[in-house]
């Protein structure tokens with residue numbers, strides 16, 4: 001009797017053992033996780049991350065089984081939250097569209113896809129998410145920058161072989177995001193949304209090291225000094241409410257002054273995005289903790 005085996009049908013791509021960010025995001029916290037590890041609280045009720053970006057801290061806590069049943073991630077970038085929702089709910093359709101983008105990728109194609117928002121082309125949620133991920137993987141440094149009309153304006157990057165489709169990362173992220181609530185929102189909404197016992201990790205756009213080196217245009221509206229002050233007020237009010245709060249920011253005088261009544265731990269980060277000399281190499285950052 002001879003046995004016949006089917007052709008190998010599974011993907012030969014390496015499967016990441018763990019969930020991790022599916023986007024490149026300025027300020028990504030992947031490199032700081034080991035230093036943060038000592039500070040995460042052992043017990044808490046719900047997990048809330050109001051400036052989720054690439055979500056490195058969320059995925060890290062998920063991988064180590066430390067997340068409770070209720071998790072809420074939000075960000076005021078609508079395209080970003082749409083991408084998260086599509087990864088959670090329609091990952092197969094998304095993978096199909098990214099495979100198309102991968103096949104067609106060229107300089108001309110990049111600018112055609114980038115132009116779709118200027119031409120007001122109506123896209124479905126899954127098409128919008130595929131566009132966002134495609135542009136993120138092929139644009140200059142993975143930046144997300146829009147003009148005052150909200151139109152994406154980052155030039156193409158010079159990657160030889162950009163990883164437009166990484167199925168295993170998308171699939172793992174999709175699993176991690178099941179049951180997670182994903183909202184477009186401003187951090188000030190936490191004043192009513194957060195409750196005693198919640199753990200809230202804040203990773204806002206950083207206070208610039210020098211005001212000219214700033215890259216704070218994550219969305220059409222900049223994050224300025226008044227936003228930093230409002231954020232420190234939110235942090236203080238949530239502390240009084242009994243929430244466990246942890247916040248990353250630069251180690252500037254302004255930030256140390258705003259959070260002077262809290263514990264400020266120093267961590268060290270490698271910075272590559274700022275063109276200013278201060279932004280390169282190992283630089284000090286603050287990790288502000290209220291517990």
Ligand SMILES: C[S@@+](CC[C@H](N)C(=O)[O-])C[C@H]1O[C@@H](n2cnc3c(N)ncnc32)[C@H](O)[C@@H]1O
Nearest residue numbers: 025027028029051053054056076077186187203
């Ligand atoms: C430093 S990034 C977060 C990086 C992220 N923790 C990671 O590991 O990739 C800051 C995020 O805050 C978002 N953001 C900016 N202003 C905001 C606001 N007023 N409310 C909520 N989110 C905001 C930006 O869209 C951006 O995704």
